Amino acid sequence: MTPNNGAAVAVPAGFIAIDAGDVDAALATRWETLALKGEAPVSRACTLNLLTFVEQLPEMADVSAVVDQVAATHPIRAIAFALDDSIPDGAVRTWVGGLCDGHEDSSHVCSEGVALAAHSNCALRMASAITSSLKRDVPAMLWWRGGSPFVLRLFKQVAPLASKIIVDSIRFGDGAASLDTLRRLAEYRNGSMVVSDFNWERTRAWRATVAACFDDPAVIALIDEFDHCTVECAGKVDGPIAGPARALLFAGWIVQRRPQLAGRSSIVGRRGARGAEGSISAVTLSSSRSRATLAVTWDVAAHRLIGCATDGSGVQIRCLNFAADPQDDASLLERCIATFDRNPLFDAVLRAE
């Protein structure tokens, strides 16, 4: 699509260019048109403003595709915004769309989409355009789909609009530095903003699996035996590594729940392990006193986790299969927007690390 200034911008299909400041009016007109044609429900519902920072302007359509999946079950106003120097310095370019587009079934959820793009010099203008695009009286979450937000002035302008920020700590450079950024976010503005992290969500199935294994009486009976935890990640080398953020978060959770393992956890890389670099491939709790183990491994082919426990003599006592969570961005985003509440466990892990 070519907005009225001539710059080519890959905005989502079906979006139309409008003047900044006309968002509410343009969306209202689209609703009325659809209602009159009988193509959309007459009622207009909205549960959330989802502000999405798009780091690279060409990713706008990709982001929209992810948000569309979430919007299929949550009526939202999705406001995606990007700073890009291909946009001439000056006004903020604005498009609106969404609204049941592409769905013949009029009972389908109808969401509203707003896309904003401006030159990187226009952070203040962008913040003002975002503010005026918000659906009133509806809470807002900020999905920061980029690197550390603290390096951009825009973040400071936009953050106060949202009660929750959703990030992916992988994008912060990974490793311990990314956890520092998470901690800064958790403490930002006196801790008033709730933080969700895709990377933390990616460990959910691992955490659930370890917990579920210990629901078994035979396995919980071994818990005092375990005095070491090894988290294995897909990596470029075999052996101990500094640790990607995901492994650090998981190890932090283990230690937070089982303080006896503090200082007795290690993160090792495994070359050739399936999965993206930094993804967890195995977790083992072991004993220095006996052959008791709890090994949770990732079965790539079956797309599931397998937790097997052996007793003190090395005899396998239990093997359980667990479904893996979907790890695509839409699923992670959906989990992150499910609640506005602070997750005390996540906060505790950040503090513990």
Next chain:
Amino acid sequence: MATAQLVNPFREGLREDRATVPVHLVIFGAGGDLTTRKLLPAIYNLAEAQLLPPGFCVTGFARTEMSDADFQKSLKDAVATSGDVRERKAEVLKDLADRAHYVTGDFKDKAAYQTLKAKLKEFDETYGTSGNRIFYIATPASLFGTIVQNLQEAGMTTAENGPQHFVRIIVEKPFGRDLASAKALNAEMLSCLGEDQIYRIDHYLGKETVQNILVFRFANGIFEPIWNRRYIDHVQITVAESLGIEGRANFYEETGVVRDVIQNHALQLLSLVAMEPCTSFDARDFRDEKIRVVSAIRPIQPDEVSSQAVRGQYGPGFVDGTDAIGYRQEKGVAPESVTPTYAAFRFWIENWRWAGVPFYVRSGKRLAKRATEILVSFKQAPHPPFHAANLGRLENNSLSLRIQPDEGITLKIGAKVPGPSMRIRTVDMDFGYGATFGAADSSPYERLILDCMKGDQTLFDRTDGVEAAWAHIDPVLTAWDAQSPSSFPNYDAGTWGPDEADALLAADGRAWRRL
């Protein structure tokens, strides 16, 4: 048992929708209609949504000779044909089928329970189900007592592995066929089980829209101040079906509409609309309040039955433009049957909030439309300051809670018609579940089975709740049994019921809402 005292430190703080504790689900009546139509699809949906615990297996138990492979095939067939299944995934179905087993046995044969017990123990080892059991009794109600007694005699009603483990029993409605039989059945079950082990299922409470009644009332401060006799004129609860008895003549001849719907579903809806706010949504507080309001319903005295309740039976007619036979022409129904297929009641709740507000409840088969709705009709504004000639017929504001289908909420308000004159028309403010959330309403059985796995009894009925409901229905059934209806059939299939039902409201200057 030192291990029984250990607490799992990794469980704390995990936000889990899923059931986490291993469990073995045993279905009594595994060859029956309920199992194939509702339970197996619900269990599959739970598996597909990853809500089942990893240590899980399901065992069918029934008289019908069947192998594991046969039962697994019936699971696969049920998933293939059920309209309740959201998404069919071969790998999920295979994994579930691999965990499905079957034990053949007569419910009255004590030896069969020993066989079952041995099998369950074997499966515990295979699947790590730790001795946790849910027995889902999907059999005719007449077998509930026998099954529970036999389970107890076989030593299967208490958890063998210690107090951290559980044995729970789910029983289907109707729970008894009158107050006396319900009391007897309760006594029989409570002689074998604790109340905390009994999950009396009324699938209506598992419906999203039914639970939304509670959210609507107690999460929206705006309505509480007007939710009482000062502002509400009356309440109508309709549970209407356009279908007939669908070949279930044996069941329906025994049951009738009052036992099938009014005593349970309709009174559940009434209690949710009328209950006082509970201090918490835990099982005890919630059920206390629900039962309290049912107990506050004024008992219908024998000499009041004809003025407070109406019965009906459908004759031939037309439903959705096609011919429909009458109830007495249905296969298996006695030609002179007096089983009611329609009933309407006027209930009064004798408490501070509802004194003087009638609750009209109706349910029937072969009505004009399938619709379950609650209508809350508000009193008119005390003095509309408009010229009466321009007003036309000003309707009461009303709030409709649509339970099924087209789930949602509609508020009717008066609005000025654009133009120079002051003309008022009633318009709808409509909230539709589908249009707002898109998500398909999950089968109520999914929610309730999951709740049972989690040990949450909130949405299940309690001994005193069942008995309180029967106490209001019993006098009516007794009076009706004593006097055969001379006018049956008294409504045509495809209509909204007998004229007497209209007269019930007309006597109060009101009319049933047209659905």
